[in-house]
Amino acid sequence: MIRDFFRVMMVNLTTGKTTIIERPGRSEYLGGTGLAARLFEEFGLMDEDWDHPEQPVIFAIGPLTGYYPLMSKTCCAFRSPYHNEYTESYAGGKSALSLRFADLDALMIVGKAKRLTALCVGSRVVETRDVEYMRGFDAIHTGRVLRKMFPGSGRRSIMRIGPAGENLSAYACINVDTYRHFGRMGGGTAMGVKNLKAICVLGDRGFELPQNKEYPKLYKHIYEQLTTTEMMSKYHGLGTAVNINPLNELKSLPWKNLQQTSSPEAEKISGEKFADDTLLRNAACAGCPVGCIHVGFVREQFQANNQYLYRQVGYDYEPIFSCGGMLEVTNTGDVLRILDVIEKEGLDNMSSGVAMAWATEALEKGVISEKETVVKLAWGDADTYMKAVELISRPPNDFYKLLASGTLKCAEVYGGEDFACVLGQEMAGYATGEVFAVSEALGFRHAHLDSGGYSYDQSHEEQDVEGALDFLVNDGRDRIVINSMVGCLFSRGVYKDDLLAEAMEAVGYGGLNGKMAEIGERVQKLKWRLRIGMGYAPAAVKIPKRYKEITTWKGKLDTDYLEALRTGYAARIMELGAPLKEEE
Numbered sequence: 352m353i354r355d356f357f358r359v360m361m362v363n364l365t366t367g368k369t370t371i372i373e374r375p376g377r378s379e380y381l382g383g384t385g386l387a388a389r390l391f392e393e394f395g396l397m398d399e400d401w402d403h404p405e406q407p408v409i410f411a412i413g414p415l416t417g418y419y420p421l422m423s424k425t426c427c428a429f430r431s432p433y434h435n436e437y438t439e440s441y442a443g444g445k446s447a448l449s450l451r452f453a454d455l456d457a458l459m460i461v462g463k464a465k466r467l468t469a470l471c472v473g474s475r476v477v478e479t480r481d482v483e484y485m486r487g488f489d490a491i492h493t494g495r496v497l498r499k500m501f502p503g504s505g506r507r508s509i510m511r512i513g514p515a516g517e518n519l520s521a522y523a524c525i526n527v528d529t530y531r532h533f534g535r536m537g538g539g540t541a542m543g544v545k546n547l548k549a550i551c552v553l554g555d556r557g558f559e560l561p562q563n564k565e566y567p568k569l570y571k572h573i574y575e576q577l578t579t580t581e582m583m584s585k586y587h588g589l590g591t592a593v594n595i596n597p598l599n600e601l602k603s604l605p606w607k608n609l610q611q612t613s614s615p616e617a618e619k620i621s622g623e624k625f626a627d628d629t630l631l632r633n634a635a636c637a638g639c640p641v642g643c644i645h646v647g648f649v650r651e652q653f654q655a656n657n658q659y660l661y662r663q664v665g666y667d668y669e670p671i672f673s674c675g676g677m678l679e680v681t682n683t684g685d686v687l688r689i690l691d692v693i694e695k696e697g698l699d700n701m702s703s704g705v706a707m708a709w710a711t712e713a714l715e716k717g718v719i720s721e722k723e724t725v726v727k728l729a730w731g732d733a734d735t736y737m738k739a740v741e742l743i744s745r746p747p748n749d750f751y752k753l754l755a756s757g758t759l760k761c762a763e764v765y766g767g768e769d770f771a772c773v774l775g776q777e778m779a780g781y782a783t784g785e786v787f788a789v790s791e792a793l794g795f796r797h798a799h800l801d802s803g804g805y806s807y808d809q810s811h812e813e814q815d816v817e818g819a820l821d822f823l824v825n826d827g828r829d830r831i832v833i834n835s836m837v838g839c840l841f842s843r844g845v846y847k848d849d850l851l852a853e854a855m856e857a858v859g860y861g862g863l864n865g866k867m868a869e870i871g872e873r874v875q876k877l878k879w880r881l882r883i884g885m886g887y888a889p890a891a892v893k894i895p896k897r898y899k900e901i902t903t904w905k906g907k908l909d910t911d912y913l914e915a916l917r918t919g920y921a922a923r924i925m926e927l928g929a930p931l932k933e934e935e
């Protein structure tokens with residue numbers, strides 16, 4: 352049944368009290384990113400740091416979750432340990448559908464447990480378990496134990512952290528079900544600081560599907576669009592790993608800590624090569640017929656008993672860029688072995704790979720020594736990188752503690768800031784040009800998906816500062832509408848405005864059609880107000896020198912254009928995040 356209010360479960364880990372709260376605002380905030388920002392505005396502490404026990408961690412879904420394919424993501428919002436400001440991360444798996452089946456628009460956790468705790472919530476259950484004995488358990492082992500601890504059907508989602516989240520790394524992730532993650536900006540540590548090892552969401556209640564004639568027809572139409580047209584076949588086929596070769600040809604593939612933007616070696620870790628060498632199967636988020644998740648295998652031989660062990664490891668473009676190209680690891684199996692350790696430790700793979708790439712160059716240049724790095728990091732040396740991942744997750748010294756708090760923070764102390772590939776956080780895999788660099792460096796989540804700066808670079812040779820800034824703001828707003836739904840961004844070619852309007856109409860939210868742009872703008876402004884209110888100063892964001900040295904398909908990066916975009920985007924963000932006037 353649709354409703355015009357939000358039903359939110361608030362669990363307080365300090366008091367053990369659970370409250371169901373209802374809030375109006377569906378027509379103002381829609382859900383997902385809008386709902387999370389709305390809740391953070393009410394419950395977040397603007398004047399306290401990220402690690403204050405009462406800071407909320409929010410998981411929010413959207414109005415179409417469960418009703419249509421690929422409406423399968425959850426927005427996780429929190430005050431980030433990375434920059435101590437408001438942020439978000441997105442993941443799918445079974446998280447969104449389980450919240451829908453638990454009859455919740457959002458789950459909000461506040462407070463701090465005394466001891467390491469696992470929380471299980473459903474429509475009829477709230478249970479906490481003392482899991483202090485699981486301290487130090489890796490994320491895969493934790494998932495196995497949790498599945499036994501909280502038995503359930505397919506409508507059950509298990510979100511948990513590894514040692515990195517317990518040890519408060521600023522880029523610890525939350526592992527979701529199998530091969531999905533709230534990856535960036537330290538969601539794992541937002542849980543870890545609350546002594547929250549895991550959350551199990553039990554979808555223990557049903558929900559009614561619309562009984563009108565239009566809904567099944569529309570569902571079938573959308574399903575066909577997603578499964579039989581060319582639009583989505585790339586994601587199922589080779590997956591996003593298919594991007595390695597074209598980005599390499601475009602001189603846009605970050606390589607060897609961005610010392611290069613292409614390499615003749617890239618072919619060895621292309622999507623085609625991964626599929627040939629390692630691909631075992633595809634997997635999918637609940638309710639998704641596309642199945643973009645690619646699972647490869649690695650085989651290990653134990654010398655002691657001559658036994659073989661096969662491990663399954665998820666991969667796509669971003670982890671291949673960060674733990675392959677950036678480290679010059681050019682063997683598919685080696686890339687998967689590094690990713691396997693990252694998965695277990697519960698770290699964000701992009702940040703981990705980029706941090707290790709910086710440390711390798713810093714060691715090579717003599718900026719740091721083996722006294723700091725403990726192991727001899729060297730380009731292409733996968734075994735050593737596997738050890739370094741554990742050192743980031745379980746820091747043995749001040750150097751790794753600092754590296755785990757962010758590459759640039761580490762470089763500010765030890766040197767090597769010029770070649771720290773940090774754009775707000777460790778970069779995503781697109782050395783496409785000026786617009787991408789500025790969009791990630793200044794963008795709300797510092798994610799390549801905040802707006803399509805990378806695609807703008809690839810299709811615009813001309814330099815048009817105002818045109819590019821309009822694109823970043825408008826495309827960012829359009830994505831906020833999808834993130835309020837919370838749909839998979841891969842489906843945005845299918846869910847165009849008209850189809851989205853039909854989808855809303857068929858489930859009873861037709862009254863919101865015609866308001867989407869207005870909602871997008873309201874949420875965009877609210878998110879920026881929250882961030883700026885916590886101290887964000889976009890004009891102060893620096894873009895490291897390494898980006899000013901790169902050559903892309905357009906030639907050498909133009910530093911004047913970069914600077915005009917940087918200052919222009921900072922001004923636009925400040926306008927968006929300006930305090931409300933009284934009548935607003």
Ligand code: SF4
Pocket residue numbers: 421423443444586634635636639640641642643644839840841
């Ligand atoms: S396309 Fe991929 S990420 Fe998107 S919902 Fe489907 S499986 Fe999940």
